[in-house]
Amino acid sequence: MRSAFINELVAAAEINENIVLVVGDLGFGVIEPFAKRFPKRFFNAGVAEQNMMGLAAGLASEGFHVFVYSIANFPTFRCAEQIRNDVDYHNLPVTVVAVGGGMAYGNLGYSHHAVQDYALIRTMPNMLIAAPGDPMEVIACMRYLISNPQPSYLRIGKAGEPCIHAEIPEVSPGKWLTIREGYKGGVSYLTTGATLDLVHQLLNQRPDLKSYSLNSMPLWSMKTKAVQSQQVEKFEGVITVEDHLMDGGFGSWLLESITIRPELLARIKIKSLNAKVCGMVAKQSTMNMQGGLTVEFLCA
Amino acid sequence: MSTTQLLANRIRQNALKMVHRAKASHIGSALSITDILAVLYGEVMHFNPTDQHDKLRDRFILSKGHACVAVYSTLAEVGFIPKEQLDTYGEDFSWLMNHISHKVNGVEFSTGSLGHGLPFGVGKALAARTRGETWRTFVLLSDGEMDEGTNWEALMFAAHHKLTNLTAIIDYNKLQSIDSIANTLALEPFVDKLKAFGCEVHEIDGHSHELIADALTIISDEKPTVIVAHTIKGKGVSFMEKRIEWHYKNPNDEQLAIALAELELSHA
Structure with missing residues (x-):
């Protein structure tokens, strides 16, 4: 799922100059294709998630579609108020990307378990949750989000998930x-x-x-x-x-x-x-x- | 009296009338930043009241959103909103809510929870830098707000990325919500800390229009700028100055009359 995400992001950024990637000092082995191809549109905010989300909102307020990438609870609970006040309330095109949804990082302990993230995000009126079930759905969700920039939360697993869909499905919000x-x-x-x-x-x-x-x-x-x-x-x-x-x-x-x-x-x-x-x-x-x-x- | 001083005087009078009518708090915080706003909007910033989205405008963010009456009042004085709209402040469903709102023409960003304005401003400054645009971003913060770790995160980022187009102004009136800065969480040695974080720091009298204008105009070649503005909470109204209760209280009819008379006198 991670590679489906980064491949789609790189492909989209080739044609859309407004796509920016901000990471919270995570993503080693994943984000390099974007960082190398678009160094001016890649920022490592360091281990400072609240500033990361706030500055993402600032970038988005100037017309950038900002993807903010980190693990599980870090881009969500750690900066919940920045998502609520800065991103959701101002209705800005920031896509919060959490890898390690659910128990994907089970061995890393409770700090890394994302099992309350839907609860947090779904109470924010403008946030769209994108929780793809396989790499094909990741691609479909990415294409939807890039065509419809908005406050959003993309929850993906790690690597190696099998493809369930034979083709990239047509997705739209709320549709089964x-x-x-x-x-x-x-x-x-x-x-x-x-x-x-x-x-x-x-x-x-x-x-x-x-x-x-x-x-x-x-x-x-x-x-x-x-x-x-x-x-x-x-x-x-x-x-x-x-x-x-x-x-x-x-x-x-x-x-x-x-x-x-x-x-x-x-x-x-x-x-x-x-x-x-x-x-x-x-x-x-x-x-x-x-x-x-x-x-x-x-x-x- | 200079143009910006006349502007500051009108901002103060409007602000007092607004909190009086709405029986609202935070007049002390608003009076504290009025001179800074008058110089920003009266002399330093580029903006276009007929187009709040003008691409070339400088961006201003009030991070201490509770002092919004000073900004609403300024926006009315410079033509972003009709002056009559100020009368709706604090009414049910008024756009002019009691913490600054981006739904008001000319306001970039809603705040109210402290520690949000500077990271957002960093994002704006980064956007200008990424696109090679020359507009500047100004963020006005309170001193108590510097308790928030987000501001220090933002300063580290701004310094690391050499965001010279970012200017943070800290309203250092030495009073927080229930006690002094010194008795709550001491900021001193404040200037040294900010310098150590990699910022170009100017320490000024935050009520001297000349010094404010100078500090706002200088841009470092390689560092973000922080202006530590020594101010007086409640500045301009004798019985409000340096008094913590005016973080909350609103003037009654008699107090309003005295306050306005004092301002008229200084105006003359």
Whole structure:
């Protein structure tokens, strides 16, 4: 996902002089292609995330589309107020890029676990969340964001994620992408972010689930709540899956979205990480299993 | 009385009337920066009241957003907003909210939470540098605001990148919100610290228009500029000067009349 991100960014920057990359002293082995090709549009803000986000907003106020790249909590919680006041309130084209979404950096400890980031970002009225599930969705999200510069949050994993989509999908905010069509009107999984691969694997392993559909939603926000009920109503059940805590997460967001249609509420099941993972340290797959994203739990 | 002094006097009078009408706080902080604003808008900055987005304009950011009445008043005096609009200050749904708002014509950036203006200004200065444009960025901060680590982060960045087109002005009135600077978090040796961070520092009387103009006009070849402006909180109204309670209080009818009379007298 990281290489899909940087390749798209470099390609876009070739034709768009307003694209700037700011990093918080992170990105070794990832950001070099951009830094070498566009040294005048690359800035390492050092280990100073609040200034990094503030200056990104300043650059954006002068017409630059600024990508701010760092790990997990550093470009989000560490500079939450700069995102809220400077970026979101002023409606500026800053894309906050967090690598290591969810438990991608599980071994590095709680400081590096991004399992509350949706909760923070989705309460900001102008922020668009982009949580792609595979490298193809990364490319699609990047192209959408570059064509539609706005306050946004791109949450990606690390490296080596498999491609689930055969082609680059057409994405638009709030719209579900069909990965697999099961029984019409039956049950669908709905993922955002890295859990796409998890559910895709599950469905491949379990022939008994062949009636289940699989949808992903890489782009979502406060503004796209209104269009969810008409997508939910097509299924008798929707199981959301996310590598984030339930509190303030994606499933909670979907539930809130359909409160205008209370009869649909019972159709939603939320599969998210149990808060007992907060403080645990292990690799991503172990952490996701510890948090409850197991085959048994996802099928329950 | 010079043009900028006349301007400063009108800014002070407007500001007093605004906080009186709105029963709003922070008049002491507004009076403290008035002379700096009068020189910036009356003499130093390039701007175009008919086009707030004029590409060649110098950018001004008020980081101590609570002192907004002084800026709104200045913007009305130089033609960005109608003077009648000042009467709406603090009313429900007024654009002129009680911390500076970018929804007001001529305002670049909303603040209110301290420590946001300088990083944002660094971004603007960096944008000008990246595009090879010659406009300048001025950020006006409070002294208490220098408690915020973001300002020191921003100064490190500005010095490292030699943002000579950035000028920070620190309103050093020595009073914070509930006590003096010295009793809260001492800034001294303040100038030495700023110099050690790689800034060109000018230490001036923040009420001397001549010294303010000189300091604002000098641009270093290789460093961002910081002006440490020694000021008096509540400057221009005898009973407000150096009094911490005027961070919060608003003048009653009688106090307003006395304050305006004092200003009229100094005007004469």
